[in-house]
Amino acid sequence: KEWAQHLDMLKFQVNEIETAQLQAGEENELVAERDRLDNFQKINDALQQTQVILTGEETSAGANDQIGSAMQLMQAIADFDPAFKQIASSLETAYYALSDAVGDVSSQLDLLEWDEGRLDEIERRLDVINQLKRKYGDSEEQVLSYYDKIAAELKQMQSTDETADDLEDRVASQESVLLKLAEKLSKARQEAAKRLEKAIHGELADLYMDKTVFAVHFTRSKTQSLMSTGLDHVEFYLRTNPGEAMRPLAKIASxxxxxxxxxxxxxxxxxxxxxxxxxxxxxxxxxxxxxxxxxxxxxxxxxxxxxxxxxxxxxxxxxxxxxxxxxxxxxxxxxxxxxxxxxxxxxxxxxxxxxxxxxxxxxxxxxxxxxxxxxxxxxxxxxxxxxx
Known part of the structure; x- marks a missing residue:
């Protein structure tokens, strides 16, 4: 029953992660795209105003044209002083950098597009990713690692041909082996008990208890059921005076x-x-x-x-x-x-x-x-x- 329940759980988890088609790094990309859409108006306004400043669409000359004019003026006197030449070089660098910026701003404006449907799609996808992370790991990488682990376990469980009968046969076989080992252990214990009894009597004689009889008592359950320690219940028995019955040491010893x-x-x-x-x-x-x-x-x-x-x-x-x-x-x-x-x-x-x-x-x-x-x-x- 536990095996079947575990199999069903693995099938569900593997299917859930597979269906999601999760990709490493996907969440960061989606969050960045969502932030762009959430801030569409702010981005659009910034790009428009930047383009106006750089190109001068609403004035006689933009920042880039003015830098270009300054560059030409300084280039005309650059040969008269190294300092003039350095200024001309700096303005040239700034001019071409601003030219690149003008092109980049224009491209971003062309690419900029508001898509409310895409924003909803991103939110739904992020919700799926967050659900997977709550169940299977703190990151996409951990979720995918967990998937690899359970997919391998599922494959192994599905590849076995063992049925309930096969498992019962295996259990019966192992029980037979275990019983033989338990019998062997019990025999070894009983042999050790005889040696212990003899040794105890020798020690007790030195302690003025030479009339005392010490014995190791073995009992088993009627069903011959195995315990973690084997088949035997072991207890020490004692008789301190001749004519008395053997009784458990723990109950009669002073x-x-x-x-x-x-x-x-x-x-x-x-x-x-x-x-x-x-x-x-x-x-x-x-x-x-x-x-x-x-x-x-x-x-x-x-x-x-x-x-x-x-x-x-x-x-x-x-x-x-x-x-x-x-x-x-x-x-x-x-x-x-x-x-x-x-x-x-x-x-x-x-x-x-x-x-x-x-x-x-x-x-x-x-x-x-x-x-x-x-x-x-x-x-x-x-x-x-x-x-x-």
Missing amino acids: GGELSRIMLALKTIFSESQGITSIIFDEVDTGVSGRVAQAIAEKISGIAQASQVLCITHLPQVAAMADHHYFIAKQVVADRTETSLTRLDESSRVDELARMSAGTQVTKLALEHAHELLKLADEVKDSHHKTKN
Whole structure:
């Protein structure tokens, strides 16, 4: 239907421009001719009066005859002084120029003709040109360029022998090819899902979720209809405790569980996709103790191959950083401002102690902060040795 409508539109447009027989530059010529006809009386009066002045039809001598007389007088004394000779030459030039002008004025008067019918014809033609410009371009050249384009498209559409049945056959053929590709893609996805499940279980075991079962669940519509992404609806399923049913991850995972699963996924994807920068925004939410330490070590491992930016409230994670920044907010002149400060070694110990103990920083908290930094250095050294 759309094809047929487009074909009809092209036929109409091509016919409209062809019928107009538009010529490049035609509008300027018509406007000039219209201006001459609109100002016929003014032009006629000017030419008549100019002819009278130049030829002297109403006086004893016209301007041209008087210039001619002056020229003859100066030519008679030209040999007596170079200045006289120059004046004679200038008058001669003026005389012949005026003679040409007299002839031109006379010719224009002979050609001058009032034709009211021609004026109406010009106005109608200019109206046609303006209608074409409103539809197809800002100038005659643009209209003609558009005509060349749509004429070629129309010729191509009219030259095809395809019928509706032919097009339906082509669509069916392409659908068959597409289904085969979609099946191939689905098979590749399912194979990748098995590898992902195995890799996720390994990562979760490191994060104290060894009892958790992760699975990639595939479903298809009953009609086997194709989507832009293929045949599959893919969803991650999770079982956090033995004996429970597998359910969608998004519906059952707690904040701490979701943090660790996201960390596991990013760890795997950073390795397989060659990601060079990763941002963890409080990925350690809902965890503490040994799980927090496991997350810290996991993030440190990722940082061996990628740049990691991590926002955290856990001292175990902060201690593992190569560069530690403190973010603070304060209200200045009724506006909240955020500041970012890089901590030196001493300030870093104080901040880790504060993160561990709260507002009251004790000697034990400071010792714990030193211990965290020492442990972090040992973990990073082990990562470097493993990498090398």
